[in-house]
Amino acid sequence: MPVLVVAVVFVGILCGIDLLLTLAVIRRLREHTLRLADMPPTRPDLVRPGTPLGDFKVTAEDGSTVSREAFTSPTVVGVFSTDCSSCHERLPEFTAFVETARPQQVLALVTGQASDAAEFTAAMGAAVTVVVEPLGGPFGRALQVSQFPSFYLIGDDAVIVAAESTPGRLPVTERA
Structure with missing residues (x-):
């Protein structure tokens, strides 16, 4: 009988130590989750700010012509692909961003x-001028698109000011 009592006490102590270690691991995981949430996202595939747009000339869905010379004021550009599930998910976010931020010009x-x-x-x-072209078209080459969806802020000198994977991270000022 005393052996049974010792065995039960030993198992109880072992379970208590296991519980403490599990709680410590959970606490560390929460700390790491918070640290990861605070880290800026990596954007290795997006073009660097300061890159000038290449030359291009395309016709938008509304019949207007869009070219490098059309960037006369800060412009937000959203880049989507029809066969990209993330693009379909980010479309409402982009339209809400355009309505809220009210940038000077908006292209998609x-x-x-x-x-x-x-x-x-x-x-x-x-409110958005939409250009539809096949993958690798002139506008996509000018933007150096390498991932979908992508969102750009392009200055009035046709130079990329910011490139992000989420529209809400673009530094846009409201139109007057």
Whole structure:
């Protein structure tokens, strides 16, 4: 009988130590989660700020011409792909950002077939000039697009001011 009591006490102490270690691991995981949340996202595939746009000339869905010379005021550009699930998820975020931040000019580049881009064009409304072109088209090459979705702030001198993977991180000032 005394052996049984010693065994039960030993198992109880062992379980208590295991519980303490588990709680310590959980606390450390929470600390690391907070640290990771505070870290800025890495953007290795996005073009660096200060990069000038390449030359291009395309026709938007509304019939207007968009070229390098069209950047006469700060412009927000959203880049989407019709076959990208993240692009469909970020579309409402982009339209809400445009309505809230009210940038001077807003362009959207949608890569893919024109028939597949109708959802994007309809969701963005009249406030956004939409350009639809195949992957690797002239506007996409000028922006040096390498990931979808991407969001850019382009200055009035056609130089990229900021490139982000989320529209809310763009440093946009409201129009007057």
